[in-house]
Amino acid sequence: MGEDGANDERTFLHDVSNHLVVAQGMANYTLTKIKAEKPEDAKEVVRLGKAVKAIDDMVALVKARREKIRTDS
Numbered sequence: 001m002g003e004d005g006a007n008d009e010r011t012f013l014h015d016v017s018n019h020l021v022v023a024q025g026m027a028n029y030t031l032t033k034i035k036a037e038k039p040e041d042a043k044e045v046v047r048l049g050k051a052v053k054a055i056d057d058m059v060a061l062v063k064a065r066r067e068k069i070r071t072d073s
Helices: 003-036 042-072
Strands: none
16 A cells, blocks of 8 residues: 555544544443443343444454554555
């Protein structure tokens, strides 16, 4: 990948990462609040937990890709 391509990808990953971190924080906060209220319907807690896991996985993928770009440059 050329330097311009690497810079474009870094910019893209930075922009995606910003949104992911906001989603991660809000989802974790909401899950914590719902669990503290001891909900009667555990389905929502399970679903939100799966969403939090998916967001965490996406954050890990972005971090891994950033590291690969750093080592390749």
